[in-house]
Amino acid sequence: MPDTTAERAALIDGAPAPGVKKTDPIVVADGVQRTFGGVHAVDVDHVEIPRGAITALIGPNGAGKTTFFNLLTGFDKPNHGSWSFDGKPIGGVPAYKVARRGMIRTFQLTKALSMLSVMENMRLGAQEQPGENIARALVPALWRRREQQITERAQDLLARFKLDAKADDFAASLSGGQRKLLEMARALMSDPKMIMLDEPMAGVNPALTQSLLHHILDLKSSGMTVLFVEHDMHVVREIADWVIVMAEGRIVAEGFPDEVMSDQAVIDAYLGSHHDTDLGDLTEEQQAELLDETQAEVEREEDRTDG
Amino acid sequence: MDFSFLLLALGQIISPQTIAYALAALGLAVQFGFTGLLNFGQAGFMAIGGYAFAITTLRLGFPFWLAVLSTLVATTVMALILGIPTLRLRADYLAIVTIAAAEIIRYVVKTPDLIPITGGSDGLNGAAVTFDALNPIPPGSYGFGPLRYDENDLWIILVGWVFVIVVALLVRQLMRSPWGRVIKGIREDEDAVRSLGKNVFSYKMQSLILGGALGGLAAIINIIPTSLQPDNYGTQTTFFLLTIILLGGATTVFGPLVGAIVFWIVLSLADGFLSLAVQYHWLPITTIQQGPVRFIIVGVALMLIVIFRPSGLIGKKREAFFA
Numbered sequence: 001m002p003d004t005t006a007e008r009a010a011l012i013d014g015a016p017a018p019g020v021k022k023t024d025p026i027v028v029a030d031g032v033q034r035t036f037g038g039v040h041a042v043d044v045d046h047v048e049i050p051r052g053a054i055t056a057l058i059g060p061n062g063a064g065k066t067t068f069f070n071l072l073t074g075f076d077k078p079n080h081g082s083w084s085f086d087g088k089p090i091g092g093v094p095a096y097k098v099a100r101r102g103m104i105r106t107f108q109l110t111k112a113l114s115m116l117s118v119m120e121n122m123r124l125g126a127q128e129q130p131g132e133n134i135a136r137a138l139v140p141a142l143w144r145r146r147e148q149q150i151t152e153r154a155q156d157l158l159a160r161f162k163l164d165a166k167a168d169d170f171a172a173s174l175s176g177g178q179r180k181l182l183e184m185a186r187a188l189m190s191d192p193k194m195i196m197l198d199e200p201m202a203g204v205n206p207a208l209t210q211s212l213l214h215h216i217l218d219l220k221s222s223g224m225t226v227l228f229v230e231h232d233m234h235v236v237r238e239i240a241d242w243v244i245v246m247a248e249g250r251i252v253a254e255g256f257p258d259e260v261m262s263d264q265a266v267i268d269a270y271l272g273s274h275h276d277t278d279l280g281d282l283t284e285e286q287q288a289e290l291l292d293e294t295q296a297e298v299e300r301e302e303d304r305t306d307g
Numbered sequence: 308m309d310f311s312f313l314l315l316a317l318g319q320i321i322s323p324q325t326i327a328y329a330l331a332a333l334g335l336a337v338q339f340g341f342t343g344l345l346n347f348g349q350a351g352f353m354a355i356g357g358y359a360f361a362i363t364t365l366r367l368g369f370p371f372w373l374a375v376l377s378t379l380v381a382t383t384v385m386a387l388i389l390g391i392p393t394l395r396l397r398a399d400y401l402a403i404v405t406i407a408a409a410e411i412i413r414y415v416v417k418t419p420d421l422i423p424i425t426g427g428s429d430g431l432n433g434a435a436v437t438f439d440a441l442n443p444i445p446p447g448s449y450g451f452g453p454l455r456y457d458e459n460d461l462w463i464i465l466v467g468w469v470f471v472i473v474v475a476l477l478v479r480q481l482m483r484s485p486w487g488r489v490i491k492g493i494r495e496d497e498d499a500v501r502s503l504g505k506n507v508f509s510y511k512m513q514s515l516i517l518g519g520a521l522g523g524l525a526a527i528i529n530i531i532p533t534s535l536q537p538d539n540y541g542t543q544t545t546f547f548l549l550t551i552i553l554l555g556g557a558t559t560v561f562g563p564l565v566g567a568i569v570f571w572i573v574l575s576l577a578d579g580f581l582s583l584a585v586q587y588h589w590l591p592i593t594t595i596q597q598g599p600v601r602f603i604i605v606g607v608a609l610m611l612i613v614i615f616r617p618s619g620l621i622g623k624k625r626e627a628f629f630a
Contacts, residue, residue: 073502075498075501075502094506095501095502096501096504096505096506096507097504099501099502099503099504100504104502104503104504105502106502107498107499107502111496111498111499111502112499113491113492113495113496113499113500114495115491115494115495115558116488116491116492116495120488120491123485123488124488124489124492124500124503124505125503127504129485131484131485131486132485132486132488132489132505133486134481134486134513134517137480137481137484137485137486137487138477138480138481138484140480140484143484143485147485186503187502187503189503190503190504
């Protein structure tokens with residue numbers, strides 16, 4: 001890819017570190033904290049998401065990535081903290097208003113509206129349809145023209161995502177991967193400034209992954225900001241300009257993909273310290289050590305359930 | 308053997324009671340079938356609407372249109388009171404609150420202290436006076452055989468059916484519009500709809516108000532040819548309405564109409580055949596047991612429908628409610 005290094009270097013204003021300033025941030029969050037019982041699910045001091053770039057949010061399961069997503073998009077309320085989108089504070093703003101301001105999200109478990117047709121799913125993503133008002137809905141003359149525009153845009157997007165043949169089918173009839181595509185296409189109906197994808201590649205077959213990657217890169221080239229949660233490191237390495245690593249609710253590292261992924265702390269947090277040793281290659285001593293560790297863990301677990 | 312009940316059952320097709328249930332069921336279909344709101348208190352909306360109409364007519368001397376307006380106001384207020392605290396929560400909360408509210412209303416209006424206003428357990432008679440005053444049909448007896456209607460019966464049947472058809476067409480228009488799209492989206496997954504920038508709470512509230520208002524108007528049609536009886540608006544009525552929409556098709560506009568007609572015909576036929584069976588000792592039951600037994604028949608019929616025709620009589624197979 002041409003010249004990404006320079007382009008990427010221009011994103012930040014300082015040395016890569018958790019909470020580093022960005023030259024042109026679209027999202028700035030400060031002191032965002034969310035606790036469930038006694039657990040700090042999210043505890044982010046400061047983070048900025050660069051505009052017009054693809055940022056990956058990675059971290060082990062339970063790191064608080066999805067919770068952080070929910071907080072930013074208004075689907076959950078934090079205990080403390082403030083954050084802004086595009087220069088305006090959006091803390092405490094309800095989810096639908098966040099979406100109207102141009103920050104659209106997708107969900108980890110795909111939410112295709114199964115008993116609506118694919119086309120209706122798409123149309124629902126559009127904004128400023130006067131027919132969504134109950135009184136005007138009764139007079140088709142007031143909304144038919146807008147409906148026409150919406151439908152044309154939906155057809156374009158469906159063609160781009162190769163779903164046009166399915167337009168009249170119920171969304172329930174789509175495969176898991178196609179639903180991911182539909183959800184992404186639907187999110188684009190409103191021309192958002194920023195799109196937040198929660199595990200866009202989960203459960204998608206490898207052939208489709210490639211086309212999804214291209215779609216995400218396309219979004220960036222059309223000027224959109226992308227933030228996505230992903231577990232597949234190849235995907236992250238391939239498309240992300242910037243990587244934010246979360247563990248136990250905190251942001252533990254930030255940086256360019258290649259550097260972050262060779263950071264020992266990140267590797268340990270994310271993959272565990274034995275991730276790169278093949279069990280067959282271990283010396284007997286190491287095997288015994290590992291076995292002891294595992295057994296100790298199992299015993300602890302049993303103690304807890306017995307107690 | 309007296310088979311005149313067959314013709315009486317036929318009369319159920321156009322009876323005001325059928326109209327009222329069709330309209331109330333249509334309201335419930337808007338809430339439950341299209342929006343996914345579990346309103347288990349449609350009978351409460353009917354009661355509130357019926358009492359608003361009857362009390363303003365009889366106690367305050369309101370003209371017909373003003374009394375209808377007060378019904379709409381009353382059901383809207385009830386929808387707001389029930390919806391504001393519950394529509395932000397999971398669906399079950401609305402179900403609990405509505406079923407309780409409907410019972411509270413029924414007990415409150417029956418309170419002896421309120422007899423000067425609500426008529427207590429006896430209900431209210433004569434609320435039809437303003438409606439009958441508008442009747443242009445000349446006095447007389449219309450119909451054939453055992454199906455005889457006087458001019459006032461005919462008047463409410465005509466107005467009622469025209470009104471139900473007009474409302475059904477309006478609801479159909481709504482459901483085919485972008486508004487209906489949002490509503491159906493909410494039924495499928497409200498978080499997804501929220502993430503697309505729609506004010507889900509407001510749409511659910513609109514749906515609750517619309518459905519409740521149809522319930523209130525249905526009660527007016529129900530009380531005009533007879534009287535307002537508080538016990539006609541117990542939980543049983545709500546479950547009749549749910550039966551009707553599942554029978555006709557919960558996600559259709561004309562399903563509730565078809566469902567209401569079929570429901571009352573079946574109930575009436577079951578009643579007729581059972582009386583014969585009891586009279587000629589074909590069945591080992593008494594006249595007293597006959598009433599409950601016909602509901603057993605209806606219950607079994609409902610189970611068969613949900614099992615073998617989950618989308619209702621006129622629903623599309625793919626939009627089945629119990630898929």
